[in-house]
Amino acid sequence: xxxxxxxxxxxxxxxxxxxxxxxxxxxxxxxxxxxxxxxxxxxxxxxxxxxxxxxxxxxxxxxxxxxxxxxxxxxxxxxxxxxxxxxxxxxxxxxxxxxxxxxxxxxxxxxxxxxxxxxxxxxxxxxxxxxxxxxxxxxxxxxxxxxxxxxxxxxxxxxxxxxxxxxxxxxxxxxxxxxxxxxxxxxxxxxxxxxxxxxxxxxxxxxxxxxxxxxxxxxxxxxxxxxxxxxxxxxxxxxxxxxxxxxxxxxxxxxxxxxxxxxxxxxxxxxxxxxxxxxxxxxxxxxxxxxxxxxxxxxxxxxxxxxxxxxxxxxxxxxxxxxxxxxxxxxxxxxxxxxxxxxxxxxxxxxxxxxxxxxxxxxxxxxxxxxxxxxxxx
Numbered sequence: 327x328x329x330x331x332x333x334x335x336x337x338x339x340x341x342x343x344x345x346x347x348x349x350x351x352x353x354x355x356x357x358x359x360x361x362x363x364x365x366x367x368x369x370x371x372x373x374x375x376x377x378x379x380x381x382x383x384x385x386x387x388x389x390x391x392x393x394x395x396x397x398x399x400x401x402x403x404x405x406x407x408x409x410x411x412x413x414x415x416x417x418x419x420x421x422x423x424x425x426x427x428x429x430x431x432x433x434x435x436x437x438x439x440x441x442x443x444x445x446x447x448x449x450x451x452x453x454x455x456x457x458x459x460x461x462x463x464x465x466x467x468x469x470x471x472x473x474x475x476x477x478x479x480x481x482x483x484x485x486x487x488x489x490x491x492x493x494x495x496x497x498x499x500x501x502x503x504x505x506x507x508x509x510x511x512x513x514x515x516x517x518x519x520x521x522x523x524x525x526x527x528x529x530x531x532x533x534x535x536x537x538x539x540x541x542x543x544x545x546x547x548x549x550x551x552x553x554x555x556x557x558x559x560x561x562x563x564x565x566x567x568x569x570x571x572x573x574x575x576x577x578x579x580x581x582x583x584x585x586x587x588x589x590x591x592x593x594x595x596x597x598x599x600x601x602x603x604x605x606x607x608x609x610x611x612x613x614x615x616x617x618x619x620x621x622x623x624x625x626x627x628x629x630x631x632x633x634x635x636x637x638x639x640x641x642x643x644x645x646x647x648x649x650x651x652x653x654x655x656x657x658x659x660x661x662x663x664x665x666x667x668x669x670x671x672x673x674x675x676x677x678x679x680x681x682x683x684x685x686x687x688x689x690x691x692x693x694x695x696x697x698x699x700x701x702x703x704x
Contacts, residue, residue, distance in 0.1 A: 329657070330696050331610035332578040335664075336368050338376040339701030340573040344555050345380030347569040348547070352536055355543040356383040358406065358529065360550030362392055367616075367689045368554055368574055369697045371399045377553055378403055379704045386548055390415045393424040406451055406488075409461070416440035420448045425487060429453035429462035434474055438483045450475065451488030451527070452518065456510035457503060458494040468514055472521040479523070488527035489518050493542065496534040497558045508541060534558040537568050555665070556684045560674050572672060574688050575664030576695070580629075580656050581644065582608035592646050593638030598623055605649040606637065609660045614642040616690035617662070620680050621645075628661040628670035630654045663687065 349357045359382035360366075365373030374385050374396055385401070387393050388409040396405055407419060408427035417440040419426055428434040428450050441448040452475055455462035463471045478484040491511050495501040511530055518525065528544040533552040535542040538559060551558050555572040557565045565572060585605055592598040592606065600606075607629060613619045622639040630652045637648040647660065661670035673684040680687075 329579065331581060332576075332615065333696050333698050334367070334691050335575040335577065335698050335700060336372065337571070337573045337575075337665075337700050338372055340555050340571045340665075341368065341373055341376035341553060342380040342701075342704070344570050344573070345377045345382050345549075345553050348536055348549050348552055349381040351568070352531070352543050352547045355531075356527070356546040357381065358384040358386045358546055358548045359553050360386040360548055361396075361553075362386065362388040362550070363689050364693075366550060366554050366685065367691045369699070371396065371401070372697075372699055373553070374399075374401055374403075375704070382553075384546070386550075390419045390424065390426075394418060394422055397422045397424070408451070408453065410436075412436065416448075417443050420444045420446060423449075425449040425451060427451045427453050427461075427490070428471070428475070429455070430467070431471060431474055434471065434478065434484070438478045441483045447482055448484045449487045450484045451490050451529075452486060452523075452525075454489065454491045454511065454514035456491040456493075456507040456514065456530075458492050458507075460492070462491060465510065465513070469517055469521075472518045472523060476521045476523055486518075486523045486525050488529060488546075489515055489523070489525045490527075490529045490548075493530060493532055493535055496532055496539060496542070499534070499538045499559065499562070504539065504542075532558075538562070551685050554688065556673055556688065558683075558685075560678075560684075564672075564674070572665040574673070574691075575670075576611075576662040576691060577659045577664075578609040578611040578662065580607050580654060580658045580660060581610040583649075583654050583656055583658075591638075592648070593622075593641060595639055598638035598646075598648075600648065605651065605654070607647045607649055607654050607658075607660070608644055609647060610644050611662065611695070612641045612643040612645060614692065615695050616692040617645065618676075618680055618682075618687075618690070621676070624679050625662075625676050626671050626679075628668060630658070633669065633671065 359377035393407040453462035529546040531542040531547040
């Protein structure tokens with residue numbers, strides 16, 4: 327049995343249990359588990375299966391290609407793809423029973439054309455821009471979009487199954503923008519109803535709103551990060567505060583251990599210089615694997631029994647840790663982050679040190695790092 331230099335261990339039972347906890351919190355609302363970006367780095371298909379086992383009613387992805395990959399893997403649960411461009415694979419999506427988002431007239435027209443081409447009605451979620459100023463129809467555009475959707479629905483070309491939007495600052499509970507967006511979403515729903523649309527799914531809540539904002543839950547919530555056991559509101563407490571457990575542990579197996587004298591420059595630029603004779607350990611992970619270069623001399627790993635800061639610059643494929651006089655051997659595991667059970671840093675620890683968010687820490691772990699799975703997720 328071969329051993330890889332590094333791996334991301336994914337606890338599928340944690341994903342399943344996180345989704346179950348989120349579903350219980352959001353009930354009676356349904357739950358869409360967001361598995362875009364390769365399941366936030368956890369592996370899209372295994373994560374999707376675990377989420378469905380945890381009670382997810384539906385899956386969400388950004389791109390049509392992701393939705394089609396779920397279908398190719400044999401997953402038949404409802405799936406929504408929401409980020410498309412002109413000329414996208416709309417006909418393939420409709421044929422595969424993939425639900426599509428339309429936040430502009432051109433997108434709705436292309437979906438309707440694909441429906442006519444395939445000979446089946448397209449399931450559509452209309453997206454309103456309620457203040458994020460990203461995707462979705464603005465309040466000025468919304469009346470025309472819902473009117474066009476009602477006409478296509480009357481023609482049997484589309485079925486409007488959902489109306490949705492996205493919150494900008496739900497990770498800041500109590501921020502005034504939240505109330506404004508809730509009001510804007512309510513107005514958009516009223517206009518859709520006035521146009522004769524009766525969607526069965528109204529959805530607005532992302533992970534932070536699922537956890538902290540009951541008023542945003544409507545008919546369905548759309549957690550992403552929280553499904554993987556990370557909290558989007560770390561200021562309110564660690565994941566366990568919400569009954570969540572981080573699913574990913576990132577580790578590297580030492581590729582070398584050596585003794586160097588005082589005054590040895592370490593890694594590119596010699597930004598770290600040893601102040602005494604010491605032992606250095608080489609971890610075979612770098613920015614080519616998704617370890618941020620900004621972690622140089624800042625982030626910590628668990629190695630040889632305690633946390634130790636990265637010594638010098640993170641390289642494309644590797645970084646160095648100063649062990650002092652502690653012992654280690656090639657092949658020993660260095661834990662970059664995980665649930666924290668053994669004292670290792672968490673993804674949130676890395677995010678805090680690097681002035682980013684835990685979403686980025688786990689999602690950027692590259693394809694070169696094998697994913698291995700524990701638990702069954704069923």
